[in-house]
Amino acid sequence: MRIIKLVMVLLFVGVGVTMAQAKKGTMVTAKISTPTVQCEQCKSRIERYLLTEEGVASSKVDYKHGITTVKFFSDRTNIENVKTAIANAGYDADNVKANEESYAKLPTCCKKPEDGGGEDKKKH
Ligand SMILES: [Cu+2]
Numbered sequence: 001m002r003i004i005k006l007v008m009v010l011l012f013v014g015v016g017v018t019m020a021q022a023k024k025g026t027m028v029t030a031k032i033s034t035p036t037v038q039c040e041q042c043k044s045r046i047e048r049y050l051l052t053e054e055g056v057a058s059s060k061v062d063y064k065h066g067i068t069t070v071k072f073f074s075d076r077t078n079i080e081n082v083k084t085a086i087a088n089a090g091y092d093a094d095n096v097k098a099n100e101e102s103y104a105k106l107p108t109c110c111k112k113p114e115d116g117g118g119e120d121k122k123k124h
Pocket of ligand 1: 037038039040041042043109110111
């Protein structure tokens with residue numbers, strides 16, 4: 001009888017632990033296309049911005065290839081929120097267009113080439 005009770009307690013604990021793990025959510029890595037990122041400044045601007053974003057664990061902007069890799073917790077945020085955060089910082093993120101006001105505030109070198117930004121290092 002005691003052994004049966006013990007087995008039942010162990011089973012119960014086991015189920016509890018499994019449920020707790022499922023509830024915790026998982027860390028998701030997403031690669032987001034950010035083609036309007038121009039330079040090191042843009043990189044640190046976005047990475048700094050994402051640091052304050054709820055649920056984001058880390059981010060890395062590859063401005064040479066225009067790709068931002070973001071690690072976030074799926075139970076605390078989602079990919080759309082992350083894209084919106086990047087857009088709010090002033091940059092296009094996949095299908096989410098940059099917030100116009102934020103984009104207007106970027107230094108010229110960080111804007112799109114058609115607005116005077118980009119590769120031309122003399123402007124930096
Ligand atoms: Cu820049």
